[in-house]
Amino acid sequence: MSALGTAVDILRCFSEARPELSFAEIMAATGLPKSSTSRMLRALREARLLEQDEVTRRFRPGLLTFELGRLYRAHDDLIGRAETALKEVCARTGHTGYIAVLDGCDQMVLRMVPGSNPLRVVSPAGQRGSAIATSNGRAMLARLSDTEILARLPVPFPVLPRNSPHSPAELLGRVAEIRRTGQSASDNEAIEGVASQGFALCNRETGEMIGVAVSYSSQATPPEERAHVARELEAMARAVGSVIGDAVWGQSREAAR
Amino acid sequence: MSALGTAVDILRCFSEARPELSFAEIMAATGLPKSSTSRMLRALREARLLEQDEVTRRFRPGLLTFELGRLYRAHDDLIGRAETALKEVCARTGHTGYIAVLDGCDQMVLRMVPGSNPLRVVSPAGQRGSAIATSNGRAMLARLSDTEILARLPVPFPVLPRNSPHSPAELLGRVAEIRRTGQSASDNEAIEGVASQGFALCNRETGEMIGVAVSYSSQATPPEERAHVARELEAMARAVGSVIGDAVWGQSREAAR
DNA sequence: CCAGTCTGTTCCAAAATAAGGAACCATGTT
DNA sequence: AACATGGTTCCTTATTTTGGAACAGACTGG
Numbered sequence: 001m002s003a004l005g006t007a008v009d010i011l012r013c014f015s016e017a018r019p020e021l022s023f024a025e026i027m028a029a030t031g032l033p034k035s036s037t038s039r040m041l042r043a044l045r046e047a048r049l050l051e052q053d054e055v056t057r058r059f060r061p062g063l064l065t066f067e068l069g070r071l072y073r074a075h076d077d078l079i080g081r082a083e084t085a086l087k088e089v090c091a092r093t094g095h096t097g098y099i100a101v102l103d104g105c106d107q108m109v110l111r112m113v114p115g116s117n118p119l120r121v122v123s124p125a126g127q128r129g130s131a132i133a134t135s136n137g138r139a140m141l142a143r144l145s146d147t148e149i150l151a152r153l154p155v156p157f158p159v160l161p162r163n164s165p166h167s168p169a170e171l172l173g174r175v176a177e178i179r180r181t182g183q184s185a186s187d188n189e190a191i192e193g194v195a196s197q198g199f200a201l202c203n204r205e206t207g208e209m210i211g212v213a214v215s216y217s218s219q220a221t222p223p224e225e226r227a228h229v230a231r232e233l234e235a236m237a238r239a240v241g242s243v244i245g246d247a248v249w250g251q252s253r254e255a256a257r
Numbered sequence: 258m259s260a261l262g263t264a265v266d267i268l269r270c271f272s273e274a275r276p277e278l279s280f281a282e283i284m285a286a287t288g289l290p291k292s293s294t295s296r297m298l299r300a301l302r303e304a305r306l307l308e309q310d311e312v313t314r315r316f317r318p319g320l321l322t323f324e325l326g327r328l329y330r331a332h333d334d335l336i337g338r339a340e341t342a343l344k345e346v347c348a349r350t351g352h353t354g355y356i357a358v359l360d361g362c363d364q365m366v367l368r369m370v371p372g373s374n375p376l377r378v379v380s381p382a383g384q385r386g387s388a389i390a391t392s393n394g395r396a397m398l399a400r401l402s403d404t405e406i407l408a409r410l411p412v413p414f415p416v417l418p419r420n421s422p423h424s425p426a427e428l429l430g431r432v433a434e435i436r437r438t439g440q441s442a443s444d445n446e447a448i449e450g451v452a453s454q455g456f457a458l459c460n461r462e463t464g465e466m467i468g469v470a471v472s473y474s475s476q477a478t479p480p481e482e483r484a485h486v487a488r489e490l491e492a493m494a495r496a497v498g499s500v501i502g503d504a505v506w507g508q509s510r511e512a513a514r
Numbered sequence: 515c516c517a518g519t520c521t522g523t524t525c526c527a528a529a530a531t532a533a534g535g536a537a538c539c540a541t542g543t544t
Numbered sequence: 545a546a547c548a549t550g551g552t553t554c555c556t557t558a559t560t561t562t563g564g565a566a567c568a569g570a571c572t573g574g
């Protein structure tokens with residue numbers, strides 16, 4: 001275990017759910033001995049990767065993370081194009097859109113595009129969740145081989161919401177269906193009461209991949225509205241996919257098969 | 258030099274001006290030998306602190322920085338209060354507002370509040386610059402002792418725009434004036450053609466400090482407009498300052514002296 | 515084809531750092 | 545005083561990190 005690895009183990013303890021942690025919490029979460037924890041926290045603080053509240057003594061991400069995080073794909077061409085197109089989709093449908101990337105078998109929301117619908121799904125940028133339980137997450141997984149997918153799965157298979165896949169085999173079945181149509185849907189999964197449709201985009205040149213989704217209330221969205229969303233997403237996928245050379249969307253569906 | 262220190266040296270090479278860097282550029286910027294550079298970049302990539310474009314081979318901040326950066330003071334009470342108040346100031350004055358923190362003798366913009374004025378100053382969140390050359394930067398420095406300020410200055414004193422302080426003595430003189438009034442101004446400094454007014458806020462309990470500023474076109478903003486901005490900022494400083502127990506703004510000016 | 519350049523990677527022994535347990539410290543509570 | 549919590553420092557051992565050298569791959573020009 002390298003010093004950098006230890007540092008990153010600590011950094012990974014912080015999340016939306018736990019943006020601040022105490023000495024003891026970090027020690028428990030990492031399993032590091034007291035002295036190692038103390039030294040490493042001091043080093044991280046001095047490096048500005050963490051900072052410490054003077055009163056509560058709790059640690060939180062530091063200024064350097066803010067600075068670097070701001071730079072993360074700030075001028076990414078694929079994300080820029082997708083975001084522009086998604087804004088139009090969300091303007092027309094009224095629903096909330098998301099752009100995410102895959103990390104292991106998690107997905108991380110990079111961009112959120114608000115819709116105008118009064119019933120609002122809010123899952124802010126920076127939100128991490130299982131890719132297995134979301135439409136765009138599964139769409140991204142569908143771009144990998146079955147072997148690659150299986151290699152990413154944690155053991156044991158994670159406990160997921162009731163409508164999500166509950167085994168590797170079930171996941172692969174879902175993924176096969178997504179590969180056939182290019183589109184992916186979820187209903188009452190990652191967030192109860194919320195449904196979504198999504199697809200993946202992959203830049204042929206760079207291998208960069210993102211997942212795009214539009215979320216809406218499961219109960220309040222009738223089938224014809226869902227069909228509308230599906231058409232909008234397909235049109236968007238084709239428009240952006242043709243520019244970036246996406247293997248699925250960059251040409252006609254017939255030729256892709 | 259620790260491994261973490263080396264890693265951070267590399268991370269600090271990235272900036273708004275240089276969001277992506279090649280192997281050779283990182284090597285040159287850090288002075289690290291080739292083999293050290295190669296190993297450390299690999300470790301940073303595996304840790305998701307950096308990622309690498311597959312085509313250009315250039316490195317850039319990775320997903321973990323995005324994730325942690327999102328958490329940075331996301332729910333900070335002082336910043337939240339200041340941002341709410343600043344939004345009202347900017348709505349009333351039409352100009353752009355900023356909230357920044359001090360890092361060494363630099364300042365880092367954390368929040369930008371757009372104004373409605375058609376002539377727009379844009380200095381996005383994540384922007385780093387010398388605190389010596391900005392109104393709110395100097396206001397934050399004014400909250401430190403002269404000794405503390407001098408300890409933060411790089412040697413030699415940095416080359417700064419023409420209206421900025423050009424020596425430690427000149428800076429201390431400016432700072433003394435800010436300490437007297439609580440307010441700080443700049444004109445044609447960090448950005449040519451741009452003027453700003455600012456002040457600092459310091460949470461008595463936690464020691465947390467931020468600098469607030471409103472920027473506007475130097476040429477297009479007459480004195481009565483500037484006076485209006487000054488009054489707005491003073492009112493904001495008092496309102497927020499009294500809540501957080503700021504030493505300067507948390508009570509009347511007479512009692513503070 | 516060969517040589518040179520650029521972008522890296524790997525090897526290896528020495529140097530440096532990091533590690534963990536134990537002792538210690540400071541503060542607060544019973 | 546004893547105990548609990550949040551740490552810090554010491555010290556010896558183990559592990560990691562280091563940098564120069566050798567190597568590798570891709571590309572360009574003669």
